[in-house]
Amino acid sequence: MVRPRWQGLKPSPSRKFWQRWDQVLALIAAINLSWILFDVTYIPLRNFWLHRNLYLLPSTSLMVPLPWVPNVTPFYDVVKGIKPHRDTQIYIKHFSQLDQTAARQGINSPASQQLRLNQVELTTQLIDENPFVSSGNVGTLEKLKSLLRARAGMDSSKQAAAHLLGNKYLNNLDWQQERLFWTEKILPLIATNYWRSINENGQPVDYAWRLDTPFQLLFLLDILLRAMRLKRRFPGISWREALLRRWIDLPLLLPFWRLLRVVPVTERLSSAGLIQLEPLRAVISRGVVALLALELFEVLTLRIVDAMQEIIRSPHLPQRIRSLCSHQSVDKNEERELTELLRLWLPLILSEVGPSMRPQLLALFSHALQRSMDGVIVPAPLKGLTVIEKAESELSRQLAAGMIDTFLQLSRNAGDQLGRKDMVLEQLGVDTIDRFWEELARTLEQGPVLERSQELMVAFLEEFKRSSFRQLREQGGVNELISELDGLNFSEAKTTSQKQESGNKITL
Known part of the structure; x- marks a missing residue:
């Protein structure tokens, strides 16, 4: 008995399993791609992950705090081989000691005065040696010097630091208010500095491959399973051809050029039915086909006419x-x-x-x-x-x-x-x-x-x-051709909808 067309063929249990498997692998590939994007941009965006502050415009101080974003730097710095810089850590620890002493004994006590003098020396040393070069944050020191000069109203950043921590300046101010400038403006800039380990090849240490290896092994297993499924479906195909059918998955196995994984991930999400890319593909393919059609027609016409002219010009035309x-x-x-x-x-x-x-x-x-x-x-x-x-x-x-x-x-x-x-x-x-x-x-x-x-x-x-x-x-050109195609498609769709509406009215 012939199955009616309106009764869909029920998928077998094995087909359902492989469909679920493809969907799960597509989601895992999307997660892996998201982690790749995070890993590639971690070093340039480390300051953001450290302070969780979003600057709307780089040239202005408009900032939106994002306290709900987790601080991942203590965990991911280990993956990138990042360690706290010794000089900047000494500076931060010394200021913390100064703040604690001032809270117990007062900012004008002899112990606090000695710590303030040491802090000025550390600031001068920081400006002279510029330890931010090792982390690539050269502009951080310039920003720090600009804040000191603007706060003290002086042209020299060293003199500004001595003035801000001097007795004459602090005798007329409350230290609890002044310390906010250091804890909210200066210390966060200094905390962005770091030191990155170097391996035996002279390259910065990066252990991201350890996190990526399980994903690559899973993708390799999936590629082999897909080749086996294709081999079972078409026994005449060779293993080499079956594996080459999945050439688009090659970026998933490469340890370099990892951003190319966006291509196989997009293909997997689309084939698994998790995203719909057919409208976008149709628009892109239509534009490309229209452009190639015009170029191909011009080339073919030129070649045919030139060939006919060569035949006619030939002295062997009678032959x-x-x-x-x-x-x-x-x-x-x-x-x-x-x-x-x-x-x-x-x-x-x-x-x-x-x-x-x-x-x-x-x-x-x-x-x-x-x-x-x-x-x-x-x-x-x-x-x-x-x-x-x-x-x-x-x-x-x-x-x-x-x-x-x-x-x-x-x-x-x-x-x-x-x-x-x-x-x-x-x-x-x-x-x-x-x-x-x-x-x-x-x-x-x-x-x-x-x-x-x-x-x-x-x-x-x-x-x-x-x-x-x-x-x-x-x-x-191509735009006019695409517009004409759109007019034909939309007018045909409109005519069909009008016919359907008229049919419904007649039925009613």
């Missing part, structure tokens, strides 16, 4: 015409296409098409005979008489009918004769065609017509080539 003879252009074992085509079409035209046109041919010949008899059979003074005009019209109609009937009878007889398989008639037809090409070639060789004919035909083709390309340029 090429002579080569059209059937005994030179058709092999012995092949059918003579032109002769067979004429044998099929001539009987059809003579015995079927011609007799069907008898009324039109009769009217045409009758009118032509009546025009030719004007002033010849009937004298001019008698032309105005109605009886004479009717007699003349009837005479021309009868003569035309006799001629047409005789001609159509001959046409039917000739068509019947040509429709029969006649080897003598076929050979005579072939000889006639061969003789025509031979005489045409001989005539062109003997007379002065060849050179002039070549010039005229080449000029005609050149003008045809130029006018064709000019017309293509005037019609517009």
Whole structure:
């Protein structure tokens, strides 16, 4: 019993399993790609992950705090081989000691004064040595110096640091308010500095491959399983061809150029039905196909016209015409296409098409005979008489009918004769065609017509080539072609929807 079309074929349990497997692997590939993007951008965006502050404009101080974003730097710095820089850590620890001493004994106590002097020395040393070079944050020091100069209103950052931590400045201010400048502006900048380990190859240490290896092994297993499924479905295919069918998954196995994984991940998500890329693919392919179609048409037209011009310019044109003879252009074992085509079409035209046109041919010949008899059979003074005009019209109609009937009878007889398989008639037809090409070639060789004919035909083709390309340029490019396709598609969809609505109304 034939299954009705509206009853879908239920997938087998194994098919459901592999469908779920593909969806899970697609999600895992998407997770892996997300981690790759995070890993590649971690070093440039480390300051963001450290402070979780989003600057709307790099050149301004407009900042949006994101406290809900987790601080991943303590964990991921280990993956990238990042360690705290010794000089900046000493600076941060010393300031923390100063802050604690000031909280217990006061900012003007002897212990606090000594710690402030040490902090000024550390600031001067920090400005002179610039430890931010090792982490690539050269601009951080310049930003720190700008904050110190702006806070103290001085041109020298070293003098500004000594002034901000000096007795004269702090005697008139509350330390609890002043410390906010250091803890919220200066120390976060210093905390961005780090030191990165170097391996034996002279490259920065990066242990991301340890996290990526399980993903790569899983992807390799999936590729082998896909090849096995394809091999089971098509036993004739080789293992090499089955593996090459998954060439798009190669970036998933490469430890370098990892951003190329966006291609296989997108393909897996689309094939698993998790995302819909068909509209985007249709738009892109339509634009590419339209562009290639125009370029290809121009190239083909140019090549064909140039080839025809070369053939016409050739001094061997008569020999090429002579080569059209059937005994030179058709092999012995092949059918003579032109002769067979004429044998099929001539009987059809003579015995079927011609007799069907008898009324039109009769009217045409009758009118032509009546025009030719004007002033010849009937004298001019008698032309105005109605009886004479009717007699003349009837005479021309009868003569035309006799001629047409005789001609159509001959046409039917000739068509019947040509429709029969006649080897003598076929050979005579072939000889006639061969003789025509031979005489045409001989005539062109003997007379002065060849050179002039070549010039005229080449000029005609050149003008045809130029006018064709000019017309293509005037019609517009790819955008106009795509707009025309959109108009056809949308108008067809609109017409279909209108028909459906009208049908629904009639049904109601």
